[in-house]
Amino acid sequence: MLTSPKPLTETDLEHLRHCLQLAEEALQAGDEPFGSVLVSGNNKVLATARNRVNELNNLAHPELELVRWAADNLSADERKRATLYTSGEHCPMCAAAHGWIGVGPIVYLSSARQLQQWLQEAGAPAAPIRFLPVQELIVDVEVRGPAEGELLEQIKQLQLRYHARHDG
Ligand SMILES: [Zn+2]
Numbered sequence: 424m425l426t427s428p429k430p431l432t433e434t435d436l437e438h439l440r441h442c443l444q445l446a447e448e449a450l451q452a453g454d455e456p457f458g459s460v461l462v463s464g465n466n467k468v469l470a471t472a473r474n475r476v477n478e479l480n481n482l483a484h485p486e487l488e489l490v491r492w493a494a495d496n497l498s499a500d501e502r503k504r505a506t507l508y509t510s511g512e513h514c515p516m517c518a519a520a521h522g523w524i525g526v527g528p529i530v531y532l533s534s535a536r537q538l539q540q541w542l543q544e545a546g547a548p549a550a551p552i553r554f555l556p557v558q559e560l561i562v563d564v565e566v567r568g569p570a571e572g573e574l575l576e577q578i579k580q581l582q583l584r585y586h587a588r589h590d591g
Contacts (some may be wrong), residue, residue: 427537429567431530438462438508439570441471446510446581449473456581457510459485461493464504464527467579470498485509486517494524503523510578511538512568513557514550522561527558531568532578541579545586 431439438460445458457474470492472485484508493502505527507513512531513521521529535554558566569575 428446429565430543431567431570434466435530435567436570436574438468438506439510439530440575442508442510442532443574443577443581445473446578449475453477453483455585456578457485459489459507459509461489461526462506462508463514464500469493469505482516484517485512486513487520490517490520490524490526493526499525506530511535515552515555515560518555518557518560521557522564527559528565530566530569532570533575534569537569537579538573538582541582542584542586545583547586 425465439466441460443582446456447458447462450456452473454477454578458472458535460471461469463469470489472488472492474485475483476500486507489507493505497505500526507521507526507528508530510532512533513529514535518529535556539554557564
């Protein structure tokens with residue numbers, strides 16, 4: 424059974440705004456708007472990443488980049504205490520990597536289900552994989568999100584802007 428996500432804190436919202444900025448940077452670089460921030464157990468930003476699918480390949484998701492960074496740069500204990508903030512809930516590839524490397528909590532701005540709804544509304548092409556909630560893929564992961572109100576609306580608008588530009 425899935426545990427329902429915990430409410431977001433003020434600190435969470437601050438890091439999610441940072442993710443939104445990175446997503447906007449990705450959009451400005453012509454890529455899909457996704458951005459992520461890895462934060463240590465004592466609330467220090469360790470690394471940031473944005474989507475680079477358009478310059479690399481379809482595996483260049485920011486969550487995977489940060490999980491790889493954590494594998495190379497943090498001890499098992501530091502990874503466990505680190506939180507991965509992201510503009511959109513991890514896809515199954517990134518969730519599995521997150522679980523294998525043993526990174527701590529996941530906090531997302533929008534859920535994968537919300538994103539799929541928006542993309543469907545926008546008439547975007549369907550993804551070639553199925554999306555599952557991260558709690559179904561990672562054992563004992565703490566999850567917070569999605570955000571509500573203005574912040575959620577902002578990421579939705581970035582996604583719609585990308586697809587209006589690329590699928591029409
Ligand atoms: Zn992914």
